[in-house]
Amino acid sequence: QVQLVESGGGLVQAGGSLRLSCAASGRTFSNYAMGWFRQGPGNEREFVAAISRSGGSKYYGNSVEGRFTISRDNAKNTVYLQMNSLKPEDTAVYYCAAGIIFPSSTPTDFRSWGQGTQVTVSS
Numbered sequence: 001q002v003q004l005v006e007s008g009g010g011l012v013q014a015g016g017s018l019r020l021s022c023a024a025s026g027r028t029f030s031n032y033a034m035g036w037f038r039q040g041p042g043n044e045r046e047f048v049a050a051i052s053r054s055g056g057s058k059y060y061g062n063s064v065e066g067r068f069t070i071s072r073d074n075a076k077n078t079v080y081l082q083m084n085s086l087k088p089e090d091t092a093v094y095y096c097a098a099g100i101i102f103p104s105s106t107p108t109d110f111r112s113w114g115q116g117t118q119v120t121v122s123s
Contacts, residue, residue, distance in 0.1 A: 001112045002027040002098045009094060009117030012086055016121075020081040022096030022114055029077040030054075033102035035110055036070060036081045038092035038119075047105035048094070049081060059103040064090075086121045093118050 008020040020036070035050040049070035050059045058070050069082040079096055094117050097110035104110070 002029065002032060004096050004098060004112055004114035006094065006096050006114040006117040009119045011120045011122065014086060014088055014121055014123050016086050017082070017084045018086065018119060020083070020094055020096075020117060020119070022079045022081075024077045024079070024098065030074040032098040032100065032112075033104070034070075034072060034079040035097045035099065035104070036079075036094060037097060037107060037110075038090075038094045039116075040089075040092040043092070045095070045107050046092075047107075050103055050105065051079065052102045057102065059105070061105065083119070086119075088121045088123045091119060091121050 002024050003026045006022045036048040037045050038048050039045045047061045051070045055072045067085045072079040096114045098112040099110035101109040
């Protein structure tokens, strides 16, 4: 399996921006579709965005469409999540995940997960 490590989380005011990164190692990164999920306190894991193996196709959850952008750099084995116009309800632990099914918003379709990075948006 591929190993994943997220970074870039932190505390930001509402309306601000953050960029999350997820570095992959262990297997051929370009063989995997990649996704971002999030889980807030007391909530189930929620789909945020997914990107195809080549990066040519992208898919977003309704709550982030138009504000977040997923991208990947296969030469750097890294996937990114640019988050703009952040809202307090975006506060969560954000996870990146690798899978072979695209498009998918189902956590069980993703085989490898990172440890998560905390994003906190203050009002």
